[in-house]
Amino acid sequence: MLxxxxxxxxxxxxxxxxxxxxxxxxxxxxxxxxxxxxxxxxLAFCGIKEAQALKVDVQWLPALGANFSLEATAGTLLMxxxxxxxxxxxxxxxxNKQIGHSSRFFALMGLSASGLMGVxxxxxxxxxxxxxxxxxxxxxxxxxxxxxKDRIKASMKFFIYTFFGSLLMLAGLIYLYTSTPDYSFxxxxxxxxxxxxxPEVQGVLFTLFFIAFGIKMPIFPLHSWQASAYEQSYTPVTxxxxxxxxxxxxxxxxxxxxxxxxxxxxxxxxxxMTLAVIGIIxxxxxxxxxxxxxxxxxxxxxxxxxxxxxxxxxxxxFGMEGLYLQMFNHGIIITGLWLLVDIIExxxxxxxxTELGGMAANAPKAAIALVIITFASVSxxxxxxxxxxxxxxxxxxxxxxxxxxxxxxxxGLGIILGAIYMLNMVQNVAYGDKKEMAVADLSxxxxxxxxxxxIVIIVLGVYPNxxxxxx
Amino acid sequence: xxxxxxxxxxxxxMMFASLYAKEKRSLSNFAGILMLGLVGLNIWELVDxxxxxxxxxxxxxxxxxxxxxxxxxLWFNVLITGASLLYVLLFRRSIEAVGKHVGEYYALHFFIxxxxxxxxxxxxxxxxFLGIEIMSIPQYVLAGSDKHNLKSSEASLxxxxxxxFSTGFLLMGIVLLYGAMGTFELNGFNFYKTGTxxxxxxxxxxxxxxxVGFKVSAAPMHFWTPDVYDGSPTPFTAFMASIVKVSIFLAxxxxxxxxxxxxxPYWKVMVLGVxxxxxxxxxxxxxxxxxSVKRMLxxxxxxxxxxxxFVVIGSDVLAMKGMVLYAVAYTLATLxxxxxxxxxxxxxxxxxxxxxxxxxxxxxxxxxxxxxxxGIPLTAGFFAKWYVLASAIKQENTFWLVxxxxxxxxxxxxxxxxVIIAMYFKKGEPELSTSVTPxxxxxxxxxxxxxxxxxxxxxxxxxxx
Numbered sequence: 001m002l003x004x005x006x007x008x009x010x011x012x013x014x015x016x017x018x019x020x021x022x023x024x025x026x027x028x029x030x031x032x033x034x035x036x037x038x039x040x041x042x043l044a045f046c047g048i049k050e051a052q053a054l055k056v057d058v059q060w061l062p063a064l065g066a067n068f069s070l071e072a073t074a075g076t077l078l079m080x081x082x083x084x085x086x087x088x089x090x091x092x093x094x095x096n097k098q099i100g101h102s103s104r105f106f107a108l109m110g111l112s113a114s115g116l117m118g119v120x121x122x123x124x125x126x127x128x129x130x131x132x133x134x135x136x137x138x139x140x141x142x143x144x145x146x147x148x149k150d151r152i153k154a155s156m157k158f159f160i161y162t163f164f165g166s167l168l169m170l171a172g173l174i175y176l177y178t179s180t181p182d183y184s185f186x187x188x189x190x191x192x193x194x195x196x197x198x199p200e201v202q203g204v205l206f207t208l209f210f211i212a213f214g215i216k217m218p219i220f221p222l223h224s225w226q227a228s229a230y231e232q233s234y235t236p237v238t239x240x241x242x243x244x245x246x247x248x249x250x251x252x253x254x255x256x257x258x259x260x261x262x263x264x265x266x267x268x269x270x271x272x273m274t275l276a277v278i279g280i281i282x283x284x285x286x287x288x289x290x291x292x293x294x295x296x297x298x299x300x301x302x303x304x305x306x307x308x309x310x311x312x313x314x315x316x317x318f319g320m321e322g323l324y325l326q327m328f329n330h331g332i333i334i335t336g337l338w339l340l341v342d343i344i345e346x347x348x349x350x351x352x353x354t355e356l357g358g359m360a361a362n363a364p365k366a367a368i369a370l371v372i373i374t375f376a377s378v379s380x381x382x383x384x385x386x387x388x389x390x391x392x393x394x395x396x397x398x399x400x401x402x403x404x405x406x407x408x409x410x411x412g413l414g415i416i417l418g419a420i421y422m423l424n425m426v427q428n429v430a431y432g433d434k435k436e437m438a439v440a441d442l443s444x445x446x447x448x449x450x451x452x453x454x455i456v457i458i459v460l461g462v463y464p465n466x467x468x469x470x471x
Numbered sequence: 472x473x474x475x476x477x478x479x480x481x482x483x484x485m486m487f488a489s490l491y492a493k494e495k496r497s498l499s500n501f502a503g504i505l506m507l508g509l510v511g512l513n514i515w516e517l518v519d520x521x522x523x524x525x526x527x528x529x530x531x532x533x534x535x536x537x538x539x540x541x542x543x544x545l546w547f548n549v550l551i552t553g554a555s556l557l558y559v560l561l562f563r564r565s566i567e568a569v570g571k572h573v574g575e576y577y578a579l580h581f582f583i584x585x586x587x588x589x590x591x592x593x594x595x596x597x598x599x600f601l602g603i604e605i606m607s608i609p610q611y612v613l614a615g616s617d618k619h620n621l622k623s624s625e626a627s628l629x630x631x632x633x634x635x636f637s638t639g640f641l642l643m644g645i646v647l648l649y650g651a652m653g654t655f656e657l658n659g660f661n662f663y664k665t666g667t668x669x670x671x672x673x674x675x676x677x678x679x680x681x682x683v684g685f686k687v688s689a690a691p692m693h694f695w696t697p698d699v700y701d702g703s704p705t706p707f708t709a710f711m712a713s714i715v716k717v718s719i720f721l722a723x724x725x726x727x728x729x730x731x732x733x734x735x736p737y738w739k740v741m742v743l744g745v746x747x748x749x750x751x752x753x754x755x756x757x758x759x760x761x762x763s764v765k766r767m768l769x770x771x772x773x774x775x776x777x778x779x780x781f782v783v784i785g786s787d788v789l790a791m792k793g794m795v796l797y798a799v800a801y802t803l804a805t806l807x808x809x810x811x812x813x814x815x816x817x818x819x820x821x822x823x824x825x826x827x828x829x830x831x832x833x834x835x836x837x838x839x840x841x842x843x844x845x846g847i848p849l850t851a852g853f854f855a856k857w858y859v860l861a862s863a864i865k866q867e868n869t870f871w872l873v874x875x876x877x878x879x880x881x882x883x884x885x886x887x888x889x890v891i892i893a894m895y896f897k898k899g900e901p902e903l904s905t906s907v908t909p910x911x912x913x914x915x916x917x918x919x920x921x922x923x924x925x926x927x928x929x930x931x932x933x934x935x936x
Contacts, residue, residue: 063930133848144896152896156888163884167877174861175870208874 002044003056003070006080006117009037010087014110023102027095030106034087037113041084045077050470055123064126065177065184071123074470075324079120079251082331085456086243087113090236092449093339105146112138112240119248125173125185128256129166135248136162139240146234154225154232158241161215161225169212172205176260194260202261206268209257216249217305219272220279227286230298235342238294242301242338243331250305250327253312254320269313270401276313277407280306280414287421292351293344296425297337300377303414304330310411311392319395321471325464326388329376329457333385336373336453340366343446344429347439353425357432363441367430369450374426376457378419384460389415472533472540474512474548475588481505482581489574499563502577506556509584513552517545532594536656539594543791546936547591547721550795554714554802555584561806561914562706564905565813569617569704576616576707579609583715590722596645596655599722603641603686606718607634610711614703626702633695637685644678647671657730668735676731680742683726686719689780690750693773697757700769705818708765709809712772717798720779724794728786736866743784744872751777751879758886765818767886768808771844774883775801778859778876784869785862792933793858799932800843800851800925807840807918810911816902823890824899833907834894836915841887843922846880851925856880858929 013033020026044054053073060068072080087109099105115138118131136159143155177185180193194202215222230238283302290296308330311323343366344359345351360367372383379385396408442450460467485502492498520540523529531539559566559577567573582605589602611634615627645655651672652660662672685692700708727739754774761767779801782794811833815822827834843852860876863869893899925932 061928061930063934130848137842137847141895144892152892155896156885156892159888160881160885164878164881167881168874171860171870171874171877174857174864174873178861178864204870 001056002040002047003054003072003121005040006037006044006084006121007070007114009033009040010110010113010117012110013037014107014114017103017107017110020103023099026103026106027091030110031088031091031095033110034084034091034113038081038084038088041077041081044072045074045081045470048072048074048077048470050074060124060127065180065182065186066126067124067186068127069123069186070121071187072121075320076120076251078324078328078467078471079247080117082247082328083113083116083120083244086239086331086335089335089339089449089452090239092445092452093342094236095445096443100146105142108138108142109236109240112142116240116244116248120251123187125177125187125190125256127185128252129170129173132166132169132248132252135245136166139237139245142237142240143229143233146237148232150228151232154228158225158229161222165212165215165222168208172208176205191260195262197261199263199265202264203268206257206261206264209261210253210268210272213249213252213257216252217246217309218249218302219309220275220282220302220306223279223283223302226302227295227298230301231292231294235338239335239338242298243335246301246305247327247331250308250312250323253309254323258312258315272313273310273401273407276306276309277410278306279303279309280411281417284414284417284421288417288424290421291353293353293356293425293429294341294351296353296421297334297341300418300421301330301334303418304334304377306414307389307392307411310407311395314392314395314399316395316398318391318398321468322388322391322393322395324471325384325460325467326392328467329384329388329460332453332456333373333376336369336450336457337377339446339449339453340370340373343442353428356429358430359439360430362439365442365447366450369442369454370430371426372454372457373450374422376461378422379415382458382461384457384464386461387464472538473516474509474552475585477509477512478581478585478588481509482578482585485574485578485581489572489578492574495567495573498573498577499559499567502580503556503559503563505581506552506559510549510552510556513545513549517542517549520545537595537598538589538592539658540592543795543936544592544721547718547795547798548588550799551587551591551714551718552584554799554806555580557914557918558706558710558714558806561810561911562709562813565704565706568905569706572616576613579613580710582609583710587715587718590718593722593725594657596648596657599726600638600641600645602722603719604638606715607638607686610634610707610715613707613711614699616707617704620702620704622702623704626699629695629702630699633685637682637692640678640685641682644675644680644682647675647678651675657725660730660733662731662733676734679726680746683719683723684746687716687723687776687779688750688773689746689776690753690773693750693753693776696773697766697769700772701763701766705765705809705813708769709806709813712768712809713802713805716772716776717779717802720776720782720798721794724782724786724790727783728790732786737868739786740784740866740868740872743780744869747777747780747784748872748875749777750774750780751876755879755882755886759882761886762820763818764812764820764823764890768805768812771883771886772805774879775844777879778856781859781863781872781876784866784872785859787862787865789858789862789865792936793855793862795936796851796858796925796929796933797855800855800922803918803922804840804843804850804852807836807915807922808844810915810918811837811840814903814905814907814911816904820889820893821899822901823893824897824901826894826899826901828898829901830903830907832912832915836919837894838891839919839922841890843926845884845887849923849926851922851929853926854929 056070058068115135122128140159180189280303283299287296287299311319376383376385379389586602586605593599611631614630617623651669688696758770782790843850846852846856860873864873
């Protein structure tokens with residue numbers, strides 16, 4: 001029941017938003033809907049015990065063998081919690097802003113939230129594919145209608161990339177479906193069928209699925225849509241893309257890829273680890289070269305995701321726990337960063353680091369929030385980023401790869417580079433001698449959302465077991 | 472049989488009606504009533520035959536085995552006439568705007584439907600020939616009905632010359648097959664009667680393939696399509712590109728499923744598969760470069776034909792379901808987008824700029840139709856593609872083809888979404904040629920609802936077939 005509510009509440013919130021005319025009313029209604037979703041998500045997450053799963057199974061297309069079936073383990077619920085939380089935080093931060101066509105905007109946001117929830121919860125391959133697309137379409141419209149000057153081009157690139165991936169997945173999906181003995185999309189029969197296929201066939205299907213998931217993450221050679229899409233989109237949309245849609249790819253990898261094709265040639269895993277490592281270094285180097293803070297964070301996300309991909313393919317408990325925790329952490333941290341970028345851009349009318357400076361003197365609260373969230377992003381101990389990345393490294397260390405030490409060393413280098421560009425960014429924005437630019441400090445709603453993020457960062461940094469015990 | 476005779480009579484009635492009708496509007500109303508009657512007759516026929524075919528000694532053949540009536544064909548006829556009714560209601564005002572001879576236009580439509588009923592249940596190749604000709608000749612006339620427009624005359628002439636050429640191929644193919652098999656009847660074909668495949672039989676199949684491929688605009692016989700579709704008056708293009716096209720595909724499928732069933736599957740995949748791949752490639756890649764939405768839709772209809780060819784490659788139960796669903800999904804989406812197009816003055820992409828602000832309803836209709844054509848989930852187009860690809864993938868050596876088709880579907884998103892981008896993301900003042908009446912809106916709403924309902928639960932339709 002809770003699972004259905006998780007899907008239906010954002011959907012209803014979105015659909016009703018289409019009909020509301022008054023911008024204030026739409027905002028209030030959307031925040032209300034997001035809060036209710038968050039309450040439901042927290043109830044579900046707090047209620048679940050280790051190795052337990054919530055299930056829903058309703059008949060949908062009996063002749064095709066597709067059912068409306070949902071399943072949630074603790075890890076799944078952590079993702080839904082992240083989704084619900086991110087939407088609340090974003091809506092809060094937008095409270096005192098004017099958004100053009102706000103009813104359409106919040107409606108599409110609601111629809112995308114519903115799609116995201118569905119991707120995490122679906123336990124039927126066709127249903128999963130449906131939600132995978134349902135999450136994409138509203139975000140495409142959001143990215144195309146609100147945002148920077150080049151948004152049409154950027155959103156088209158984003159859409160074509162992801163849709164191309166989805167269609168490759170569809171090819172694999174059709175093949176997998178026609179191979180099942182009873183023509184079924186249910187997770188159990190898909191998984192058994194996948195495992196029984198010849199290793200070469202598994203390899204082909206693995207590649208098709210992985211391209212779809214890899215584009216969403218994004219992994220190194222498939223990432224070129226990312227920076228422009230993040231940069232051109234309006235901040236709430238950027239949050240949906242980077243904090244949540246990235247997790248779709250990662251979550252799908254550990255649910256719909258690795259367990260279903262267990263016998264693929266291990267060369268694939270090695271290639272993916274290598275690509276992830278390249279992504280870490282490449283993303284970090286690009287981030288160092290950026291002047292625009294939005295692009296900088298976009299590239300830093302490429303680097304952070306690289307480490308999570310390595311964790312996903314480490315195939316042991318540390319890696320898995322670390323991955324779930326870090327997916328959650330990364331979502332929260334990057335939401336905070338995007339909100340701060342938005343705050344900075346609104347106050348200074350620029351995102352260029354070289355033109356910024358002295359925020360600590362004029363807007364101390366914003367500066368403090370920036371510093372703390374940046375610390376979490378570079379995974380300083382006592383922040384949640386540290387716990388997650390530590391577990392990921394532990395997972396890679398315990399994995400069976402031949403050159404795991406090298407992988408770890410290069411990934412570690414990525415962390416150091418991360419500290420360089422993030423701290424450099426903080427120094428340029430918050431300190432420096434340009435104190436003459438007087439700006440307003442955080443308003444009450446911005447304070448609320450950023451402080452909530454900081455609380456999560458510190459609580460999970462000090463006592464991560466409250467989440468880890470459940471995973 | 473009832474509908475077949477009725478359409479011919481209705482067509483003649485329609486011609487006489489134009490003598491007595493004073494206003495164009497009353498002709499449209501009359502055509503609508505006749506079409507409604509035709510839908511009723513088809514449903515009656517369906518109910519009748521479902522009872523009849525249940526008994527064990529039922530004879531599905533008519534006219535000394537010239538026609539074969541089965542549940543599938545009858546359902547298809549019901550759907551086709553339903554779509555034609557929708558077409559008449561949606562496009563009545565633009566048909567009236569084409570020229571003076573409104574009664575004749577409608578009469579020609581009824582003749583086309585008469586041909587469609589023949590090709591949907593033929594068992595004898597002569598009936599196939601007859602049906603295709605009855606369908607084609609009115610189309611040549613309709614294409615050229617806008618006499619003051621040079622492009623329309625060009626379209627008509629081009630279509631006629633090329634069509635006549637392909638008729639020659641069709642006839643030659645039938646003759647060769649008769650030579651090889653000694654029969655015109657589909658269920659009597661046996662390619663391996665003498666142990667080996669005869670040269671005459673192979674040539675016959677190839678000639679037939681060229682002729683039918685021409686009619687469905689499969690590459691490399693597609694060259695007439697863009698000019699004809701672009702030059703013809705828009706409502707008639709909508710009819711040709713949707714209802715006529717899917718009907719010929721049904722004939723195509725029957726030919727290969729029933730007539731050529733015992734053909735070597737490898738051969739089938741190699742010839743039809745390569746043709747499908749080429750059609751997809753040419754249709755999609757060329758559509759990307761179009762400036763006019765109408766011309767883009769012409770190329771997209773080539774691309775969609777590429778997808779429908781998978782039905783012929785698959786040729787099993789799933790393919791039969793896929794054929795119906797694809798026919799319905801494609802027809803609905805095509806009629807929907809053309810219904811929006813005829814409301815606009817400017818057919819280029821720029822003509823759509825800012826439509827979402829000025830006419831939000833039209834924009835939603837166009838967006839849903841475009842998504843359905845692109846095959847986005849939650850629209851009928853997705854399941855249509857799903858069924859045809861799933862039926863093809865079961866054949867050997869087709870996985871590459873399915874992957875290629877899906878890559879081409881990704882390309883198609885580019886040009887379909889250009890319309891959505893123009894409507895929603897760009898600013899502009901689109902000019903409407905005619906106003907949008909509440910009836911138009913209601914009909915378009917039906918189209919959109921049908922597309923979405925079939926996108927969620929395609930079995931609502933398919934469980935009947």
